[in-house]
Amino acid sequence: MKIKHPILKLVLSCLGLTSTCVIASPVFPNNNKVQTSNISSKTPGTILSIQEENTGLFTNASQRFLITYRSRGVQSEPIVTSGYLLLPKAKVPQGGWPVLVWAHGTTGVADTCAPSGDYAGGPVHVYQQIAAKALNAWLARGYAVIAPDYQGLGTPGGHPYMNAQSQLHTVVDAVRATHHLQPYKFSKNWYVMGHSQGGAASLKVAADGQKDAPEFNLRGAIALAPGGYQYEGIAEYVASNPQITTDVAAFFPIVLLGAEAADPGLAPANLVSPDMGVILNSARNRCLSELQSDLKAAPKTVFKPNVDLTHLTNYLKKQSIENMTPSVPLLIVQGDKDQLVDYRGTYAYYQQVCKNQKPIAFHPVKNGDHRDSLRQSEFLIGSFINSVEQGKTINTCNSK
Template sequence: MNKIKNHVLKILLGCLSISSASVIASPSISSLSTAQIPTVLLTNPGTLLSLQPQPTDLFSNASQRFLMTYRSRGIQSEPIVASGFILLPKGKAPKGGWPILAWAHGTTGVADTCAPSSDYVDGPVHAYQQVVAKPLNAWLARGYAVVAPDYQGLGTPGEHPYMNAQSQLHTVVDAVRAIHLLKPNQLSKNWFVMGHSQGGAASLAVAAYGQKDAPELNLRGAIALAPGGYQYQGIAEYVVNNPEPDKSVAAFFPIVLLGAEAADPNLAPENLISPDMEKILNTARSRCLSELQSNLTEPPKSVFKPNANLNPLIHYLKKQSIENMIPTVPVMLVQGEKDHLVDSRGTYAYYQQICTAQKPIKFHSIKDGDHRDSLKQSEFLIGDFINSVEKGKVTNLCSKK
């Protein structure tokens, strides 16, 4: 049933004109009860296009949850439709309104069924969402409203340009704009961004460019949990040097290739990969990472074709690397020391780079922590970071391991 709903939603959104003056809205939402929205508003990034109440389920500290679609911008700032979900805290909004957390999720895949906003019990992203729920509940308990974009092409028309810095920046920033239209008098302009893995890279892009991109809002800080993307081109170089990678890499690498192709069709992976790898890649077009990891019984015997020209791909991946992102707001990095998916040495090297640039940044290392431990531990770390930001006490002193 959920897949049918997603399919219908995709058809609906594909027929929706961005410049139309009409909006799909739940009649129960007073702030969107009018049948018409001025056309000039619909041309603005962050315009709400549809809103649907959902059960709060995993989010025990939420008073309400909504599935939303909204106008955003793609890789070249072209207009797109994006989706996500909104969580509102319990109780009455304080004077000045609830501050906002923008949540940037980790890698789920590139297929529409991998969109976290359409999660369901036993679905392909449900196990991850169960882990996500605890830290988001912690933000809700602190009186933050939460907006969680799916990213471009997840659950909405078009392909997902996985790890594209510009696209992820836009969908996160425009989601924050969109939530203000839901409760315009109950939300503060102050906001934080927090992301895990893929979302950690997204949060660093927001930390670098978010305030300039949305000057009408007040970005206070960013939390990057096990951020992927340090020397991002290294994953392609690794596969070149390890033509028979283990299953975890073989399951993940198609997402990298399909994301690059979504951003630049000239990077078509079928021109680069072996027949063995092509089978896995085609599966990745319609299955999520968790499914790829569980269904892949053995790695391919080779990944790339002999003499494949990888220079354009490597050049593209390098442009998305997090070391290109210099924060303009305080940042906290959280990294597990035994993370086998994101190398802790890369996260620490990024920390040293930003710290040397004299930008306010903290690094919290989790001893024996794996990839998800940074996410699990974040709920116990956000309070100190928020307080440090509010008091202007986030330092830029480089520490030594």
Template sequence: MKIKDLVLKLTVSCLCLGSTYAIASPELSNNSKIQISNLPAKTPGTLLSIQAQNTDLFPNASQRFLITYRSRGIQSEPIVASGFILLPKGKAPKEGWPILAWAHGTTGVADTCAPSSDYVGGPVHIYQQIAAKALNAWLARGYAVVAPDYQGLGTPSGHPYMNAQSQLHTVVDAVRTTHHLKPYKFNKNWYVMGHSQGGAASLAVAAYGQKDAPELNLRGAIALAPGGYQYEGIAEYVATHSQIDTSVAAFFPIVLLGAEAADPSLVPANLVSPEMGEILNQARSRCLSELQSDLKQAPKTVFKPNVNLTPLTNYLKKQSIENMIPTVPVMVVQGEKDQLVDSRGTYAYYQQICKMEKPIAFYPLKEGDHRDSLRQSEFLIGNFINSIENKKSLSTCSAK
């Protein structure tokens, strides 16, 4: 059963989340069918459904579960979100496994772009293969991993791409959901790690996650090539350049559609030229990797003449990572040759947090591209975790 079909059935049978449906979660075989029980669905993090999957990409996992869970949207309204959970091998320690929440990078806004629905040859599979190596490193350390898809990816409603509140909620509630996975045991300690879009999500969690879920113990956050520094700049760049790069042309519709999903008054069709409108329509049903491979030439014009971009740029500015002031230790990893996230912006954010005297470590990768921060993370997490667990300083702010 595809995740979208499952969620639509759940939507009909148990939403608007006023009914009380969730699923029991014993150990399942890979051919187990989804089950329903009666846990209260009003509570954020309630497990709504679960189905065992193969662990092909995750040799360090003992089990993998496809899940849907009750989360909160932009205005804290009840929503259904999807994702997957990975359990490490071996017996859980007496206090239970700690948890890593994985916030994925940009895949798109279409339902087919949900990482939990990934398949060999699918539009997000290459990215998932890279991410899997990073997650296997956490599994090897005895961490359970929960990987949310974010609001609207594979579930009802649009995906409010890069909306800080929405991403905070789906990540935090996914961790809550993991604690409902019985008979397995998890402890209250957890970390968050995210790449690109997910890097911004991890910084939102670093800023607000402990307050949002005080019953849990957020230990630290890892932001890998975090997007979203002066986020409004993407619209300003497109508006002021007569000829944009094809990579920007493929990416920008995701920004526009994400803004519209968060604020329906921001209608992209009222802003863009007919040329960009064609790409925008493709982005509604195709993932970023498909848009990048299909688009051979950027449109000559992106916006309509004399269009008012102020409402759009005001919205984007509110999602910028410079608004995220961490309350837990943070590690930032950034490739200096990254063509998608400007390393200068990431470094400016790091300097901002240093001036606030918050614990933050910055690791530049001199020849690193956008995905190298993700590839290298498995070699950097050990020192980060050990520093926090041993209450040692990890800040690099005094370094030149």
């Protein structure tokens, strides 16, 4: 496995040394050197390593740190997760900076797809440029921003793409990690915002985040074009359509490999045709953007003849967003011309939440594509935050 970023190489070397890579609390020094904490710690949120980086795309950030921290995996086992932390230029308020956790969209399952390792010309750079504008809007409002990579992206182990429990853990433990960064002060108030894959993560956090981290105060959640409505449908669609598009052919291996990372018994290599197996193997080392540009033709068949997909579809169904009922105010933003996340599915989820009488607002983006929900978010967060903080009702269920 090739690791591009030096801090990830350091973490991997420390994993073999356990307690020999130990210092005191992770107070950031006045230089650019890496610091590491107790790599054997199982306490969620423990910062394991930290390094300052250039703020780069984040023009409203005063400082940017690359971190690794202890989190929990699919089965709540201790794992190492990477991410980056942005501090605003605003003066620290008396109660500390409030926190936004950013849950990113689909990049792939390979280590090189971790957004914290982004670089100009890299496989996730175009997406990061769009995300940076959205996050700069939060920084301008005085929020610290923590952006986890999710389990297995840039760190040991596979990435269980769209696994609800794993995404909940990496997001919640990112909040804990932020509060371990000394000598800075952070408020216990926090929000989560995510796009696409991260939109599904935001919905899971909206449902269970406060219960998972009762020591903090989850104020609200924003889901931008959230994927995962009737998630098992992607497998059923591929199985029932004799000729899929190249876009689906590039994306579906990520679904399969993510399921395998969460449940090795799924073994997608035993399910797919030889032609699809070639793309599947490529997806182990290539990001979504690379798969999309490399793939010139979709395979004629995806699955082996008479394959039993029951195990796969049952697993995918458990990750579906309709299993998630928000317990905090929720804003959903969805482009009505989105070709990747169906507007109809997102709206059906919204109606489900309305029936449960939970505080939710739905904002359609007219003629918006998949990334327009992310682009528009910077213009929508202000009114949502103000409504939450002022205790106003968040509800568009009765509007026409």
